[in-house]
Amino acid sequence: MKKLLASVGFLLLSFSLFAVDVNKGELESAQTDSIMFENYGGPHAVIETADAIMGIGSNLGRQVAADVENPLSVEPYSKYSLYHVVGGEGEKGLDADILFLNQTAGVDHINNLRRIVTGFLMAAYGYSREDSETLAVFITVYNAVYRGQLSAFSSKYKAAVLTYLTEDSVGLSTNWEEWAGKTQIVIPLGALAEGTASVETSEISDDKVIEALRSEEDKNVEVREKMADIKEKEAGDASEKAKTAQKEAAQEKKEGKKAEAAESAKESEKQQKIADRKNDEVKSEREQIEKDKAEVKKEKAGESQKYLTSLFIVDEKHKLYSLMTVNPQTGEIVKKSSIKQIREKTIYPVAEGFVAVCGVDDGHSAVKLCLVDSETLEIKKQSDETLSDDSSLLQAGDAYYVIIVENGKNYLAAFDKNLTLKKKSDVAINGASPLNFYSEGILVTDEKGKPVLLALPNLNSVWQ
Incomplete structure (x- = not known):
């Protein structure tokens, strides 16, 4: 099986210039047969x-x-x-x-x-x-x-x-x-x-x-x-x-049933x-x-090439991204993800693939924390909780922090690598708040626009 080398993390938007070269013509021509x-x-x-x-x-x-x-x-x-x-x-x-x-x-x-x-x-x-x-x-x-x-x-x-x-x-x-x-x-x-x-x-x-x-x-x-x-x-x-x-035909012939024998x-x-x-x-x-x-x-025996998997912009207006795997030697597109709604330029590699914020709020889809399979580049699992449309994604230790929506309010939430909700902040915050990590905790903006420091690991407000 081909080895995929994950080149992921904090990706600059300018890196999408490479995508301009390959994601149009080559994506359309890949595997056309x-x-x-x-x-x-x-x-x-x-x-x-x-x-x-x-x-x-x-x-x-x-x-x-x-x-x-x-x-x-x-x-x-x-x-x-x-x-x-x-x-x-x-x-x-x-x-x-x-x-x-x-x-x-x-x-x-x-x-x-x-x-x-x-x-x-x-x-x-x-x-x-x-x-x-x-x-x-x-x-x-x-x-x-x-x-x-x-x-x-x-x-x-x-x-x-x-x-x-x-x-x-x-x-x-x-x-x-x-x-x-x-x-x-x-x-x-x-x-x-x-x-x-x-x-x-x-x-x-x-x-x-x-x-x-x-x-x-x-x-x-x-x-x-x-x-x-x-x-x-x-x-x-x-x-x-x-x-x-054939047996029926023989029996019918013996019995003088010529028409039936012929049909059999x-x-x-x-x-x-x-x-x-x-x-x-x-x-x-x-x-x-x-x-x-x-x-x-024979083809598998000769495979030793390591490939690069990364984000490429697919919708500049709405700032939506997709994953592609490419051959670093030739630029050939090896795999193209069907996910076209990754919302952040930040994704994190885990053993099973990548953790990312995906989706749009249109009724059919929803904004979720997703685990993307590193081989298929398809969603392997999604969070039960719905995220804010403007949620950032932050990894700290073994936890992944995003902003979830619950009863019309936004909260900072911590998930494990299996996308299981572990903790939720005790105060509501702004759905578009930056997530600023410090040794003292995560500094966010509350729903009134004021700074709030949330202590780790329980995400309780430090300033009462």
Whole structure:
């Protein structure tokens, strides 16, 4: 794993001149061959659990599971709607489930969107959680690859499916800001029979999708192996169905049921073709995966470069910053954080990453004390408490000091490295107060504009 050398601390604004050279052209061109989802990276005003987010999909899926052979509209006027579209019997093309992210949908990270899809697949079609998570990755990449390409869907899906799709919304944008009200996630379905259905895995893992996955640094070998496992199970199931139908054909022939025997023989041939096709896909993909594993291993063996991670300005007007990791030898951008709302030019390195003040007070986000992972540059944890918009950040010893908001008042607060609130001042202070550290305590401005000295470690006022 690459070693990240943290070049952080009290950064001068003039240092952002380096960012002018690299954060426009190079950021836009970095990893353009892959599907890179741009997620909301800041803290949230309200945090939902992973299970609650999966529950959104589960609720949609349970209603589909009740009758998979017939078309169904599920919660068409909610934040998330699902259209189970079944075309005419015998019609060429694929049936589909279409997940609409409506105007009020709040999902803003690809991981959470995949949780919704995972919950849906588990409830609707009985996939295991692991298989559902694998399918969710492929479904989202598939929809990103074919975003806005209505013609690509027109050539593969039944007419009934196409009536729901529009060119400006079909598929999935890589930018979360374009999801709500502008997203139609298409989930292709295999043949519906005897009250069962499944995702058409060959469609969501076509050459373009595989190439998008392979363009990542790790070539996504793990999730591709899991897809190969799913296809192997599908091949095995189809092979068993072929054998069963073949036996039925033989028995019906003995009984003189020529028409029935012919149908069973036809079904046996159909299932065997599916099994052969899936096995061929698995063989080809596993061969490529082994080659990719060797290439990734070789690249990792040669990695010894230390990189620099630091702050760069992204919004000069509002004084908001982001983190980037760069190669000090070439200036190449190795990693770009999705967090674009770091409020201070001061961040502090800890074992798990960096402590920073992040967010904006806009309802969706909130100003929080955040722990940013040093590898992913994503928020790993955020404080429960909300901070003043103008809060400074000060480290002294093992504590991190910021100004929190509580019942409309501002207080100096001390947090540990796990972002747990340890102490709070006994007097209210100005939300924009500088935090001046002395051996006697922290000198701040109270809400009336007067100086107040707060003793350490309890943050009680020295001057009564």
